[in-house]
Amino acid sequence: VLPDILADGGPAPTSLPTGDYPSADALIGAMAGAVAGLRGRYDNIAAVGCGVPGLVDFDNGHVNHITNVAGWGNVPLRDILASKTGLPVLVDNDANCMAYAEFRHGAARGLRNVVALTLGTGIGGGLIIDGRPYRGSSGAGAEMGHVVIDGDGPPCNGNCPNRGCVEALASGTALAREGRTAAEREPDSALGRARAAGREIDGPEIVACARAGDQVAIDLLALVGRRLGVALSGLANTFDPDVIVLGGGVMDAGELLLGPARAELRRRALTPQNEVPVRAAALGADAGMIGAAILARDEISSGAEVTH
Numbered sequence: 001v002l003p004d005i006l007a008d009g010g011p012a013p014t015s016l017p018t019g020d021y022p023s024a025d026a027l028i029g030a031m032a033g034a035v036a037g038l039r040g041r042y043d044n045i046a047a048v049g050c051g052v053p054g055l056v057d058f059d060n061g062h063v064n065h066i067t068n069v070a071g072w073g074n075v076p077l078r079d080i081l082a083s084k085t086g087l088p089v090l091v092d093n094d095a096n097c098m099a100y101a102e103f104r105h106g107a108a109r110g111l112r113n114v115v116a117l118t119l120g121t122g123i124g125g126g127l128i129i130d131g132r133p134y135r136g137s138s139g140a141g142a143e144m145g146h147v148v149i150d151g152d153g154p155p156c157n158g159n160c161p162n163r164g165c166v167e168a169l170a171s172g173t174a175l176a177r178e179g180r181t182a183a184e185r186e187p188d189s190a191l192g193r194a195r196a197a198g199r200e201i202d203g204p205e206i207v208a209c210a211r212a213g214d215q216v217a218i219d220l221l222a223l224v225g226r227r228l229g230v231a232l233s234g235l236a237n238t239f240d241p242d243v244i245v246l247g248g249g250v251m252d253a254g255e256l257l258l259g260p261a262r263a264e265l266r267r268r269a270l271t272p273q274n275e276v277p278v279r280a281a282a283l284g285a286d287a288g289m290i291g292a293a294i295l296a297r298d299e300i301s302s303g304a305e306v307t308h
C-alpha cells in the first residue's frame with residue numbers, strides 16, 4: 001500500500017507481472033518482497049491492499065480463482081500476506097477496487113451511488129451504494145458482467161455456466177470474436193485487409209481501424225456498444241445510480257462505443273433512470289491498484305476488521 005499514492009511527488013504505482021511466477025506461493029513471496037522494499041523507502045505504510053482479477057471471498061480474504069492464472073484455488077491470500085509482512089491486509093475483487101478508486105478520486109468523485117464496469121478480456125463489475133462498496137452476502141458481488149442480455153446467446157467465459165451474459169457478448173473477447181468473423185466476411189474492409197496481412201484481429205486492431213474510418217470496424221464497436229447499453233438499462237433501472245463509469249482496455253474505443261451504449265440505455269431504461277450519466281473512467285489502468293490501496297487505508301481507519 002502506498003498511502004501517498006495520489007499525492008504530488010508520491011511514488012508511481014509499481015506492478016509485478018503475474019506470469020513470471022510459477023506458483024501462488026512464489027507470487028505471494030514476491031508481493032511480500034515488494035512490500036518490504038517499499039517499507040524501506042517509506043515509513044508511513046500502514047496496510048496492504050490487493051485487487052484480484054478473479055473470485056474473492058472477501059470476508060475470509062481467500063482467493064478462489066484468478067482469471068488465466070493456475071494454482072489459485074482457495075488460497076488464503078490475506079492471512080499469508082499478513083503473516084509475511086506483519087501488516088493488516090485487505091483482499092478484494094479488482095473491479096470493486098476500480099469502482100472505489102473512481103468513486104473516491106475519479107469519474108464518480110463526490111457521488112454516492114455508482115455502477116462501474118471494466119471492459120477487458122471479461123467484464124468486471126463494482127458497486128458503490130450510499131458511499132460504501134457493496135459486496136453482497138458472501139463477498140462475491142457485484143459480478144455485473146454476468147447479467148444476461150440474451151437467454152439463448154453464446155456460452156459465457158471461464159467458470160460461468162450461463163449463456164448470453166453481457167461478458168459473452170460485449171467484452172474484449174466478444175469484440176475480437178465478432179471482429180474475426182467480420183474480417184472474413186468483408187475482405188475489402190480495413191479489418192479484412194489487416195487479417196489478410198496476418199495481423200491479429202483483436203480489440204486494439206478493431207479500434208485502430210474504426211479510428212481510421214473503416215465502417216465495418218465502426219459498426220462492430222456500435223454493435224458491442226448497443227449490447228452493453230442493453231445491460232446498462234437493466235442496471236440503471238435496478239440501482240438508479242448517480243453515474244455509470246466504464247473502464248478497461250475496450251474503452252480505448254471512447255465515444256465509438258460509449259455513444260451507442262448511451263443511446264441504447266436512453267431508449268430502454270425507465271424514466272428517470274434513463275438520464276443517468278455514462279462516463280469513461282478517469283484513472284486508467286492503475287485504478288485497480290489505487291482502489292486496493294485506498295480501500296485498505298479507509299477500511300482500516302474506519303475500524304472495519306480486515307485481518308485476524
Ligand SMILES: [Zn+2]
Nearest residue numbers: 146156160165
Ligand atoms: Zn457469465
